[in-house]
Amino acid sequence: MISEALVVSAVLFVIGTIGVLTRKNAIVLFMCVELMLNAVNLSFVALSKLHGNAGQVFVILVMTVAAAEAAIGLALVIAVFRHFGTVDLSSLRLLKG
């Protein structure tokens, strides 16, 4: 049971990572980051079966932080869109050295 959960978790994490690495849309990137966080949450929950409830406490913590992050991140995305008219990351390169 645990191993299936961990496999699903790994698959979700890899999908999220690939998404982060390849996609250019900031919103999609956000979604992929959420996917990675939840993949980790899944493995926390699964592994709490072996190591006690501390894992479940961490899931609550991660969800809280993710909610805060989503709030700030989406606000930033909106601000970026208002300023540049786009959320395509490949065209936002003002910090190029």
Place this chain on the structure above:
Amino acid sequence: MIADSTTTVQQNALLAALIGLPALGAVANGALAVQTARTRTHAPDAPAPVGLASMLGVGSIAAAFIVAVLLFVQLTSGAGAVTAHFGDWLVFPTEAGRTPLIAWDFTFDRLSSVLALVITGVGTLIHVFSVGYMNDDPGFARYFAYLNLFVAFMLVLVLGASYPVLFIGWEGVGLCSYLLIGFWFGESANADAGRKAFVVNRIGDMGLIAAMCILFTQTGHLDFAGAHAGLSGMSTGLITAIGLALLLGCAGKSAQVPLYLWLPDAMAGPTPVSALIHAATMVTAGVYLVVRASPIFAASPTASLAVALIGAITALFAASIALRQWDIKKVLAYSTVSQLGYMFMGVGVGAYTAGVFHLVTHAFFKALLFLGAGAVIHAMHAAYHHAHEHGDAQDLRNMGGLRAAMPATGALMWIATLAIVGIPPLAGFFSKDEILVSVFARAMGSPLASASLMGLSGQVVLFVVLGFGTITALLTAIYMTRLALLAFEGPGRSSTSVQQGVHDAHGTLLWPLVALGILTVAGGWLNLPALIPIGPVGVLEHWLEPIVGETTRRLAPIAALPHEQELWITGGAVINAIFGIGIALWLWRRWAPVDAHHATPGTGFGGLLERAYDVDAAVQRGLVGPVLAFAKRVLWGTVDRGVDGALTGGGGGLARAAQWVSAQVQVGDASRYVWVVALGVLGTLAALAWRS
């Protein structure tokens, strides 16, 4: 180095005053010159402080002359040499405590007394002449500051009791020479001439420094007495090396071949400067040094022969150039080089008294010739100015017939001409004759004749020297008579209005000439030969006996010259001189038929002489040009700019490279950063996995 026990406080004070008075005069005049320059910043036409400057300038030198006479009188009354100790210069700790290596010691002995009297005596006359000559010059005070400073340094040179103190004077007079040659620095040719004198003299100074280095490493002393005492333990080869190094130094200061090049150019300075520095005193410093260092030269016949040979070559070479010069001062300049060569011949064969004797008489008649030329130039200049014409006031071709307008100057110039030519009983006859007789006597058999120089036997060298000296005497008679004839006799070659504007010198421009004329006539009595006992015989020889007697004897002829042989030489020299005058009288009208405007440059050998054998051009092409090119292309173009580029451009380049590297990282693309982070994590995980 304790002061001589016979030296009293009073003598110390006199010696200090002798050097201090001209130095004070220089300081005072320097202050005046600065003050004048300040005034001129808001009043450009402010006059030079002529009265005060000439009082200070002439007064300080005249006072120094009186001090020198006082010291001299004490010396003649039997007192020993005055040696004053004015403190220590370099003090070295030794086992015996702290001993001074070089002290500020000055000595007024029999040799330096003669030189000091000439310097201050002739110096005073030339200072007086300068008052008239430089009267209209805006730099009057500056001129006297330099001239006083020169006298002070010249006295340091001849009074210094050690090589380093002498060297200070040596460099000091070089500095003053440079300042005075370039006195009218507004024209770049004058400033260039000053620089040339300075640079050429540096070559000679290297020799003097080398000699001091060898002396110090070998003997541990640099004062004359100590260093010369230490010679006894040295090998002849080393002593010869010291002698040759000294010769290089003397050749630079005394304008001998090959370092004579600066002296003709030095005529760019005011004429009284040429008289004092470049004829009477500074350029004879080399002769003085050879005499002062006579223990070194007496111990090395080879070095002595080299001195004599260089002198003979210089004498002949310069005399031949003087034959075809048109600038009155250039003739006298080459004549000075030639006569200095004569002095070197004398001191080279170990006839030190003869060398000093010719130094003194030459100071009289050459100063007279230069001051006379100065009076002529002054008069010509004024005449051109008066007639509103432009012409070279120094060119002999523009002169002619000047004796009618300038009888006093003309007569005095003729006396000086006959003196340098060697007509008895004028001063030059005795001194030149003594040198020739000394050379001949030593060629007949002496330690010099049995020595050798570069494989040549000493006897051959000495006969060559004698031959050169005789031909030089003939050439001297020709070119000096030519000068006097072209300037003072025959028809005038300039325009009538200029000729009418020429007036004889008077006042301060005349009476120094009269005084020098008397010295020129009477100077020979300083050291009459036994052959012509028209007064006390050999005064100067007896006077210098304690200084150079012993060293003279070491190179002296084996047997005294028979009287009839000496008579032949003396008579021959007189006939030689008269013959030269005859040649000049016969040829002179053909030499300058027209004035300088219409004259054409000489051709053939005459032209070569006119251009002084093209030596200057050859040096320019062969030495100065390549050095400048090397400096420009290699030292500046490659080394200097390379270092410059590496230091300034190098730092910039480094920063630029660092910037490029960090710019490659800072792409500004968020997904690229994510890739880096992801790959970093992967790498870390892989490393951890591999480790476990």
